[in-house]
Amino acid sequence: MRAILIAVGNALRRDDGAAHRVLQLLGPLPNVVVRDVMQLTPEMAEDIAAAEVVVVIDADVRPGETFLRPLQAEPQARTPVGHAMRPEEVVALAENLYGFRGRAYVCHVPGRDFSEGESLTPEAEANARAAAQLLRAMLG
Amino acid sequence: MPERIVISPVTRIEGHAKVSIYVGDGGEIISAQFHVVEFRGFEKMCEGRPFHEMPGLMSRICGICPVSHVLASSKAGDAILGVGAPAAAEKQRRLINCAQVLQSHALSFFHLSAPDLLLGMDAAPETRNVFGLADQEPEMARRGIRLRQFGQRIIELLGGKRIHPAWGTPGGVLKVLTTAERDEIAAWIPESLAAVEMAISRFKSILDNFQDEIENMGDFPSLFLGTVTEQGELEFYDGVIRIVDSEGNIVADGLDPRRYSTYLGEASQEWSYMKFPYYKPLGYPGGMYRVGPLARLNVASATGTMRADRELREFKQRSQGMVCQSFYYHLARLIEMLHCVERIEELMFDPELLGQDVRVNAGQNRREGVGSCEAPRGTLFHHYHVDADGLIKKANLLIATAQNNLAINRSVEQTAQRFITFSRLSEGMLNRVEAAVRCYDPCLSCSTHAIGQMPLVIEVSNRRGQLLRRLERG
Numbered sequence: 001m002r003a004i005l006i007a008v009g010n011a012l013r014r015d016d017g018a019a020h021r022v023l024q025l026l027g028p029l030p031n032v033v034v035r036d037v038m039q040l041t042p043e044m045a046e047d048i049a050a051a052e053v054v055v056v057i058d059a060d061v062r063p064g065e066t067f068l069r070p071l072q073a074e075p076q077a078r079t080p081v082g083h084a085m086r087p088e089e090v091v092a093l094a095e096n097l098y099g100f101r102g103r104a105y106v107c108h109v110p111g112r113d114f115s116e117g118e119s120l121t122p123e124a125e126a127n128a129r130a131a132a133q134l135l136r137a138m139l140g
Numbered sequence: 141m142p143e144r145i146v147i148s149p150v151t152r153i154e155g156h157a158k159v160s161i162y163v164g165d166g167g168e169i170i171s172a173q174f175h176v177v178e179f180r181g182f183e184k185m186c187e188g189r190p191f192h193e194m195p196g197l198m199s200r201i202c203g204i205c206p207v208s209h210v211l212a213s214s215k216a217g218d219a220i221l222g223v224g225a226p227a228a229a230e231k232q233r234r235l236i237n238c239a240q241v242l243q244s245h246a247l248s249f250f251h252l253s254a255p256d257l258l259l260g261m262d263a264a265p266e267t268r269n270v271f272g273l274a275d276q277e278p279e280m281a282r283r284g285i286r287l288r289q290f291g292q293r294i295i296e297l298l299g300g301k302r303i304h305p306a307w308g309t310p311g312g313v314l315k316v317l318t319t320a321e322r323d324e325i326a327a328w329i330p331e332s333l334a335a336v337e338m339a340i341s342r343f344k345s346i347l348d349n350f351q352d353e354i355e356n357m358g359d360f361p362s363l364f365l366g367t368v369t370e371q372g373e374l375e376f377y378d379g380v381i382r383i384v385d386s387e388g389n390i391v392a393d394g395l396d397p398r399r400y401s402t403y404l405g406e407a408s409q410e411w412s413y414m415k416f417p418y419y420k421p422l423g424y425p426g427g428m429y430r431v432g433p434l435a436r437l438n439v440a441s442a443t444g445t446m447r448a449d450r451e452l453r454e455f456k457q458r459s460q461g462m463v464c465q466s467f468y469y470h471l472a473r474l475i476e477m478l479h480c481v482e483r484i485e486e487l488m489f490d491p492e493l494l495g496q497d498v499r500v501n502a503g504q505n506r507r508e509g510v511g512s513c514e515a516p517r518g519t520l521f522h523h524y525h526v527d528a529d530g531l532i533k534k535a536n537l538l539i540a541t542a543q544n545n546l547a548i549n550r551s552v553e554q555t556a557q558r559f560i561t562f563s564r565l566s567e568g569m570l571n572r573v574e575a576a577v578r579c580y581d582p583c584l585s586c587s588t589h590a591i592g593q594m595p596l597v598i599e600v601s602n603r604r605g606q607l608l609r610r611l612e613r614g
Contacts, residue, residue, distance in 0.1 A: 075271045
């Protein structure tokens, strides 16, 4: 399986950086490419198209447990700026421009504190560990 | 009864803004204003920080052009140290600046403006975006993506990451470029040259469709300001300031960027957080000037690279020498992209680029330093005062978008007066007002040192300020 994991978030806003922590915990995986970014951009569409599976890992402001949801492409621009996209948009671009036909998911990692700072809350750390376990099982 | 139209948020630009359009009793457009409604106060945050930290701190101003801030900040740091960067560091700085201009211009043209230009100003708003472009012109969309990737990859190879690289430093840079990294960059060049030339050709083929916009979306006399070499050629990293008027007369030449405050003033208006810089000898607002791609090509006698020079000669023929129509910012942006790819190619053959000495070790020798460079949107100045311990006492950032503020306001007013009919207000009319703003590719995060994205609001009000209609995006 060739997969791409895209961790999104700002590591200087505490739990918003939970996705980056997930990549740290996962470490290198065979046939898996990782991207560590602050936001999704159109340029990622080409990378996504080269994979069979894409997982966008993102912190979630809603409290709860880590979960994985299938992602439906939405070729509708809802963001008012051109350089930041939603997962549904960037996957749609990968389909339209590069013929991506793989599976796409979003891995939600709930957090509690999104204020300035570099460390995760215990809840986000636990959710990041759960996400790493989930993804390892899925891609392993 | 006079009315006011407000466009808010302005879409497909970087930051938050609002346009107010004032309508008279007879439905005529009286005036229009472009308001910037965010404030961050980055200059104040710098106070008390060591000047060595400034390049890393300044890269956080903006996610689109952080490299420009790193460069201007590093150069201001060079001045405080009283040294020049070693040759290898200077070449790396030139390389990364070209990459910065390339990726930012690619974003502006392909992602933000191409939907208007290739799908039409009156196209349905739900299709007038990158997806509409992908449907109608997929090859153009793919090439735009690759061009931006190229610029970002260079930034990543040199700076360690694509956004907010903390690689520049007073006295040089922090990393040596390897042969393998240089070769990877070189491999992108043929494809990139072809992509830019395709875009230029395509854009020129549709210009006839936009004659009304060319003539009425920011066509007015103004000064133009940009950095040139001693020979008057286009220069992005280090040179002298030249100012020309709309007749092509050189108003000032060979100006030292370090002395910018002696010839550039900064006015304020209560209705916007963005300042209104002007050329001091002509006063405010008579000293309105434009910066950025259009201005740079107007002030430069040549670009110094073969393909871009060929395009520049044709460009200058469009208006008998001085191109005063802001719509041509788009074409100027494409020509600069071509120039940047050519400059990157030249640097690939420069042995100094791979030099091992990339940083001068020196202590603080001065209490003040100014650094400037050409950022994608125009001339950028960073000015720091430090105390005996090297802590910032005062910082002033003169940002490109702010320098276009007077011109943006003028463009918005001209566009509104030509295209808006209040009695039958349409999406296409309002989009033209936004498109007039987008010609300048404003980056309001930088220019107000504000945080975040930039939706736009359009409001229509009467002369007494009563809101009559409001259009909001985002």
